[in-house]
Amino acid sequence: MYAKLETRTFLAMLVGVSLAFVFLMKPFFGPIFWAVAIALIFHPVQQLLIRKLGERPNINALITLVICMVIVVIPVLVLVTSLVAEGVALYQQIQSGEIRPGEYIDQVNKSFPAIQHFLAQFDVSFAELRDRTVSIFVGGSQFLAKQALGFGQNTFQFFLGLALMVYLAFFLLRDGNKLVELIIRALPLGDERERLLFAKFAEVTRATVKGNLLIAIIQGALGGIIFWILGINGALLWGVVMAIVSLLPAVGAALVWVPAAVYLAAIGDVIEAAVLTVFGIVVIGLADNLLRPLLVGRDTKLPDYIVLLSTLGGIVMFGVNGFVMGPLVAALFMSFWGIFIREFGHEAHLAVHRDAGSDEADRDRG
Incomplete structure (x- = not known):
């Protein structure tokens, strides 16, 4: 009895000290x-x-x-x-x-x-x-x-x-x-599970950081180049802004080049507006639509819609770090449930079959 009390007290203090350390590092x-x-x-x-x-x-x-x-x-x-x-x-x-x-x-x-x-x-x-x-x-x-x-x-x-x-x-x-x-x-989770979760953590972090940053750099560079070619003021600034907003899946750089194309058309620069629109849809948009699923979705093994929602949610919760933290939380969520379904779901399935078999045997004996 006293040994159990000691163990519980130690574990409670361990959790308390760990939480204090987390707040210290916040x-x-x-x-x-x-x-x-x-x-x-x-x-x-x-x-x-x-x-x-x-x-x-x-x-x-x-x-x-x-x-x-x-x-x-x-x-x-x-x-x-x-x-x-x-x-x-x-x-x-x-x-x-x-x-x-x-x-x-x-x-x-x-x-x-x-x-x-x-x-x-x-x-x-x-x-x-x-x-x-x-x-x-x-x-x-x-x-x-x-x-x-x-x-x-x-x-x-x-x-x-x-x-x-x-x-x-x-x-x-x-x-x-x-x-x-x-x-x-x-960690008391079982070595095999822990290695699986650490591997998923590393995989998703690499994929989201490399993938999202590479896509942002490509889209920002393409946007800045086309703005510079068309003579739009602040091409460097708008290129960097496009790189930042391209961290948002689906919309991304279009938040910048679409209003610019509309304004060019409004002031009569129809050719420039058409060039920017075609370049934005075909080149900038294609870079996002092709590269993001390959670099982010494929490596994280997350569906595109989960990547989008988790990225947006992560940015809301964690700020700029959220474009990595969001997909990371989503991937760990799916990994934990995958482990649960594979291990405990299988055990529950076997238990149901055992119960069904014993009931059938009881009926046969009856």
Whole structure:
């Protein structure tokens, strides 16, 4: 009796201390999460280095981390810096009156009055929609301007998070296998189930990060190039915006290039509008429709609609990290239920057959 009390007390304290540790690490969730993602994505690179250079944990982890910094971290920092700079310039042009979003929308309404009549059928006020669109446009540029100011004020915090991510990624690359084995020994789920769940976690993380980021880069680059060719101002800014919104399945980059095509048609640049529309549907849209199921859906083994819903839900719950966290939660949900159905469902099926057999035997004896 006393031994059971000791065990229960210990387990209760273990849960309490573990929860306290989780809350302690909560402020560093972003750096920790991306350090884990980096370790998972670049694990094959480290395995290649092990085959080439032998078991040299520190050297292999350091080389892998340098490769990651060169091809991922530094380009992303440059891109974000460029986005903020372009956003600040856009905000200044709006403030000075060089760019008037409201006039652009009025021009579209003047050229295509059928839009207003169409919206009226659904009791949607064009004037209200115009004001909201202008507010969103101005608010977005103002947000980027504030981010630039905030980046200057919070430089230490930003680089602290970046340094923490890199630091953790190094140790996860070096000692990741040992940590996984330690967690498998600690968790009371059964080693086979735990290995299956860890494999699914790694598989989904790699697929969503690599797939979504690659699709975002491709769509953003294609969108920025076509904007630049057509002479649309802020091609770099709109290319980066298209890359960001392309993280949303189904709609993605169309949120940017469709309004641009409509405006070009409204001001009489029909050829440019047609070129942008065809390019957007055929090239940008095709890149999403072909690559996303191949890179995300196939590797995660999730249906397309689950990928869409889990991505949207993840972004709502976890912010920018949600485009990975959402599909990850969905994949683990399906994995847990798959294990349950395979193991316990099979046992229940056998129990039903045993009961049915015993009832039949009782009837025969009767």
